[in-house]
Amino acid sequence: MSNPGLQYDPKSYARYRPTYAANFYDSIYATADIPDYDTALDVGTGTGQVAQVLAERFRRVIGTDISSTQLGEAVRLPNIRYLETPAETLEGVEDDSVDLITVGVAYHWFDHAKFLEACRRVLRPAGALAVWGYSYSELRPGSAASPAADAAAFARANEAFQELHNGTLGPYWESGRKFLDQRYEGVKPGPESFETCSPLTVQTMEKSYSLNDMIGYLSSWSPYHRFLRENPGGQDPLESFKAALADILSIDDADKPDTILNVWPLCGFVATKPVKS
DSSP: OOOTTOOOOHHHHHHHSOOOOHHHHHHHHHHHOOSOOSEEEEETOTTTHHHHHHTTTSSEEEEEESOHHHHHTSOOOTTEEEEEOOTTTOTTOOTTOEEEEEEESOGGGSOHHHHHHHHHHHEEEEEEEEEEEEOSOEEEEOTTOOTTOOHHHHHHHHHHHHIIIIIISGGGSOTTHHHHHTTTTTOSOOTTTEEEEEEOSOOEEEEEEOHHHHHHHHTTOHHHHHHHHHSTTSOOHHHHHHHHHHHHTTOSOTTOTTSEEEEEEEEEEEEEEEOOO
16 A cells, blocks of 8 residues: 555565455455456555455456555566556556455545545446555564563553554654544445445454564554654654563563564445446
């Protein structure tokens, strides 16, 4: 996923961002209930994480993004084609050519009305749109967490995490983030756009990290890069957060895997049968 004006390290983005379990995609397909798995379109594809999974099920996949940098790092497979094009126009995608459109953690950046209009144009009459995202996560003990890192310790760790997210980096989040934090309420498609709109059936996802990998994940956050740009020469907030977590959770080996389990609540919807003009 990309947003104009933001800077991402695409290698960190691809390496550390969470991925979705197989049952998540199965739930999307079940709700979408599309008759054919010919063409999928992943909008805001970033480095192609979702497109790669769609390619296992669909005969062809199109991944779109506005960032040439992200697309340059995207997964290459014979049945995936990438286009650099805005979500609001989907230029280069033919009318009535797509069975399923997916948007993973990007819908909140779009002009929703224009995007939904573009979806109605490119989707086949029995097609579907699946949108999902995740916001603030919770830190829990990983399988290799220190015995000293009890529930009270993780409560303190989550307090420190919340301060980083909402305090230190809070002013540096883009305004579109509010739609994600509000779980897309108010910007879901209505009956004028799609015949049905259903909530996701899978509600969480998770990923285990070493402390260093956790910091690697946080380094892919857009507000972190904005903070560094606007505070040159200042204290790196991830350095102090890493030190705080190491102390709170009694982590003496920052490379030890599975010390921290990150759990994200998912939000989103699956809209089916676009209303054609």
